[in-house]
Amino acid sequence: MTKQPYQPVVPAQPDDINFLDHEMQNCPYHAYQLLRDEAPVWIDPVTGFYVITRFEDLREVLLDKERFSNDMRGGQGGSREQLDAERAGRMYQLYEDKGWVPGATLAGRDDPNHKQMRTMFDEAFKPKRIRTMDPFVRDTAYKLIDEFIDDGQCDWVKQLAVPFPLIVIGQQMGVPEEDIWQIKAWTDAWVQRLGMMQTEEEELWSVEMEIEAQHYFQPIFERLRREPDDTLLSDMVNRVIPEWDRALSDNELHAEMMADTFVGGSETTTNAIAYGVKLLIENPHVWEKLKSDPDKYLRTFCEEVVRLEGPVQGLFRMMTEDVELHGVTIPKGAMVNLRYAAANRDEREFECPEDLDLEREKPGKHLGFGSGTHHCLGAPLARREMFWAFRALIDRIDTMRFAEGMNSFECARNFSLRALPELHIEFDARPAEDRVDPASLDTD
DSSP, X not given: OOOOOOOOOOOSSGGGOOTTOHHHHHSTHHHHHHHHHHOXXXXXXXXXXXXXXXXHHHHHHHHOTXXXXXXXXXXXXXXXXXXXXXXXHHHHHHHHHHSOOOOOOGGGOOTTHHHHHHHHHHHHHSHHXXXXXXXXXXXXXXXXXXXXXXXXXXXXXXXXXXXXXHHHHHHHHTOOGGGHHHHHHHHHHHHHHHTTOOOHHHHHHHHHHHHHHHHHHHHHHHHHXXXXXXXXXXXXXXXXXXXXXXXXXXXXXXXXXXXXXXXXXXXXXHHHXXXXXXXXXXXXXXXXHHHHOXXXXXXXXXXXXXXXXOSBOOEEEEESSOEXXXXXXXXXXXEXXXXXXXXXXXXXXXXXXXXXXXXXXXXXXXXXXXXXXXXXXXXXXXXXXXXXXXXXXXXXXXXEEEXXXXXXXXXXXXXXXXXXXXXXEEEEEOOGGGOOOGGGSOOO
């Protein structure tokens, strides 16, 4: 069936904005512009969230960990649970009855608790360890693209953007490659629940899927306690956090499996790799320039993709006291929605922010990976995965285009994340004799 591209929604006033509307989610950037200009602190009438959209405001909030808390427990008048407390209670009971109630994740903690737990992950994702993984990351990217390069067409999302980061994080966690599509089904269910756009029946399905994942991982936790190995998962299971005088509990481990490991370690990178190819086809002059000197331009391109099509559109903080910003009082207990994707197109911070600019100065200053204490710990690995995905693309493909009538370009329904479910492309591959041997490429 031929698919028709969506038509962008252009709101005339803030009252026209609804970020839970799928048509607006497909292209939220007109709404972001309107809020930055007219309501930089906007009270969302649908959710009750206080939405912040300007770059400088977000940067200040991200650095202010005293008044803007990551611990969402106890939020009032706008927390996601408070939107339907009875329904949230039914979900909680389902975890208790059939699985493990997820504990607080790393991202959902404040210091000193956050810092104490993060130390374990910092060891796993420090630059030296990422460098040792780089040949595997490189070779995986080329292996995946070589599986379809002679076909002249592919679903870029399904055939590369999804499996690539999942295989990499699976390698770290000691998960067999043949299990990644099952894990993808579980993370998809988790992400859909995060997106806040499910019916209760759909949310029950998501929780059931997460509990299914818990029963997959629980025997692995128990085995690793008996027989530790050199994987990140073994380290997570067994490492004692000195200040706690204990290792992570099963409930905490199950939360980390979904939120900070397999979703945080794959979903967002998948979305960046998917949208990066979409941007290149839409900007053929950028594609030609990128191919002309990847050593010069590729790292900047990766940063521009994250800035322009942020995989994480926005996340949350909870107020620990009343704060006034742009004449709006944000009360203690209120939920604040930080729209990173709006800040990353703020013309107050970026020149020609809607342009994909390979010459942009300081391309990494965007907020796509957060900032401050909660800066994304997986950012170094995500950058390497994007680098090698796009380097393999450059080395294997000469020209490319959207497959006619096969793409609607609609994003997945989600309040917080931006995901392209499919991207059908056609391409002209480089001749076999011109294809680069990845083993010849420097992984430094």
